[in-house]
Structure formats: C-alpha cells, structure tokens
Amino acid sequence: MSKILLLEDDLSLINGLSFALKKAGYDLDIARTVQEALGIWQEGQYDLLVLDVTLPDGSGFEVCEKVRKISSVPIIFLTASDAETSIIMGLDMGGDDYITKPFKLAVLMSKINAIIRRSRHFSQAPGELSSSGITLRLLEGRAYKDSVPLELTAAEYKLLRFLMEHPDIILSPDQIMGNLWDRDGNFVDGNTLAVYIRRLRAKIEDDPASPTRIVTVRRMGYKWSGGGRSK
Numbered sequence: 001m002s003k004i005l006l007l008e009d010d011l012s013l014i015n016g017l018s019f020a021l022k023k024a025g026y027d028l029d030i031a032r033t034v035q036e037a038l039g040i041w042q043e044g045q046y047d048l049l050v051l052d053v054t055l056p057d058g059s060g061f062e063v064c065e066k067v068r069k070i071s072s073v074p075i076i077f078l079t080a081s082d083a084e085t086s087i088i089m090g091l092d093m094g095g096d097d098y099i100t101k102p103f104k105l106a107v108l109m110s111k112i113n114a115i116i117r118r119s120r121h122f123s124q125a126p127g128e129l130s131s132s133g134i135t136l137r138l139l140e141g142r143a144y145k146d147s148v149p150l151e152l153t154a155a156e157y158k159l160l161r162f163l164m165e166h167p168d169i170i171l172s173p174d175q176i177m178g179n180l181w182d183r184d185g186n187f188v189d190g191n192t193l194a195v196y197i198r199r200l201r202a203k204i205e206d207d208p209a210s211p212t213r214i215v216t217v218r219r220m221g222y223k224w225s226g227g228g229r230s231k
Contacts, residue, residue, distance in 0.1 A: 002047040002116050003027040007037040007063060008078065009055055013101075017050075020105055024113070034058040038066060046073055047116050053079035053086070061093060068094035072141070074115045074154040078103075091195050096155040098192075118180065119154050129164050131224065132213050134204055136161055145204055155180070156200045163214060163224040172221040197222060 004021060008014050009032045021028050029044065031037035034057050041049075041063070049067065051060030064075050074096045079086065082100040090098045097111055119141075129136040135144045136157075143150040143157055152160065158180050163171065173193050197216075201208045215225045 001025060001027045003029070003045065004048045004050060004112070005029050005031065005037065005040060005044075005046045007031045007034070007049070007051045007055065007060055009033070009052060016105065017108075020109060021112075024109060026112075032056075034060070034062055037063050041067060047119065048112060049073060049075045050112070051075060051077055053077055053081065053090070061090065064090070064094050068151070068153070072152055072154050072157060074119055076108075076111065076115070087192075088195060091192070092199055094153045096153055115154070118158055129161065131164050131167060134160070134164065134213065136164065143204075150203055152200070152203065155196060156203070159196055159200055160204070163222065167224045170217045170220050170223045176222065 002025075004026050006014070006017060006021070006028060008017070008030070014030060014032075018028060018030065029040055029046075031040050032055075034055050037051070037060075049063070051063055053060045060077055060079075064077075067073065067075070075094060076097045076099060077090045077095050078099050078101060079090075080101045087098045096115060099108060099111070127138050129138060133146050134150075135147075136142070137144070138161075141157060143152050143160060159176070162176060162179055177193055197214060198208075201211050201214055204213055205211045213225060215223050217223055
C-alpha cells in the first residue's frame with residue numbers, strides 16, 4: 001500500500017481528498033501546518049507528498065526545500081496561485097507537479113496514480129545505465145555524474161532515464177510527456193517540460209548554457225547525445 005502525506009489546512013478539502021485517497025487504497029497521513037508536516041515526515045517513509053503552498057505558519061515550499069536535502073520522494077503542490085513565477089519556483093526547488101485550485105478531483109487522482117506508478121517502475125527496474133559520464137543505478141533509483149551523486153527529483157530522474165534509454169534519437173515533446181506523465185500528454189504542457197529540461201541541465205551539464213548531453217533539436221525536440229549503454 002502506497003503511503004501519502006497530505007499537507008493542507010482547508011477542512012473541506014481535507015475531507016474530500018481523504019475520502020478519495022483512502023477509497024483508492026492509499027495509506028494517508030494528514031498535517032495542517034508546516035511544523036506538523038516536518039515532524040510527521042521525519043517519522044515515516046512516504047511514496048508521495050501533496051503539499052498546500054499557503055499554510056498558517058509558512059509555505060509548502062519550505063517543506064519541499066527541507067525534504068529535497070535528503071530525499072527525491074515525488075512532490076505535488078496544491079495552490080490557489082496560478083502565477084507563472086510561483087509555478088516555476090515550485091518546480092525549480094524540486095516539485096514534480098503543480099496543481100492550482102480549484103481543480104478536478106479526477107485529474108488530481110490520475111496524477112497521483114501516474115506519479116506513484118512510474119516512481120515504482122523506475123525504482124524497481126534492474127541494472128545500470130551509463131553514458132557521457134552519467135550513471136543511473138536503476139535498483140537504487142539514483143543518478144551519478146563522474147561517480148558523484150546527483151540530487152534529482154523523481155521527475156528529473158525519470159526524464160533523464162527516458163532520454164538515456166533513447167540515445168541519439170530525437171524525441172518530440174509529446175513523446176517525452178506521453179511516456180513520463182500521461183499516455184495522452186494531458187497533464188504537462190510544453191512550457192513545463194522546458195522547465196524540467198532546464199533544471200536537469202543545470203545539474204548534469206558541465207556548462208548548462210551550452211549543453212552537450214541533452215541537446216535541443218530546433219522545432220523537433222530533444223535528444224541524449226553520448227551513446228548510452230546498459231549493464
């Protein structure tokens with residue numbers, strides 16, 4: 001049974017999400033403040049964090065920032081703000097998705113199911129993938145650059161793996177989004193993918209301004225350059 005930590009202070013939303021998540025078979029812990037969430041987080045292992053952004057004692061961004069120092073557990077932000085700066089900040093600090101209120105419960109549940117399903121798939125796959133100084137230890141769900149561990153979010157790791165599994169092949173944005181988030185590409189648009197690519201390049205490229213591993217092919221998409229090999 002997958003375990004989710006929900007950080008939310010709206011009682012009506014808590015009740016609705018609790019009912020839906022438990023009905024779907026998830027084990028759920030609930031926190032209503034930042035401090036409570038951080039305390040609960042330290043006591044247990046979670047497959048997903050769902051974090052409201054605006055809380056009585058701070059922000060879900062604070063929780064994400066502290067969690068990302070030690071964990072790549074997937075994180076979804078819930079917020080009433082659809083400002084581009086807030087979305088980019090949430091993704092840049094390690095969030096895997098960003099949902100604005102009000103939202104459709106079915107869409108949120110689909111995102112939760114997809115993120116947890118793909119997180120399990122990538123963490124359980126056997127072997128090792130190595131190319132251009134980047135190594136993925138698939139059993140661990142960890143990435144390394146020249147043997148130095150990389151601090152990647154779950155989404156960054158999955159994006160990196162997908163690119164490395166298709167070396168020197170131009171992948172369109174639709175192909176990437178369809179394979180990583182939703183078969184029909186419904187939940188992640190091209191602008192959000194560009195943010196993921198930029199954030200990943202900042203961590204794996206020697207010079208993010210002149211990338212040599214994740215190469216942009218104008219008007220076509222992206223490709224991994226380096227001839228990946230698996231072990």
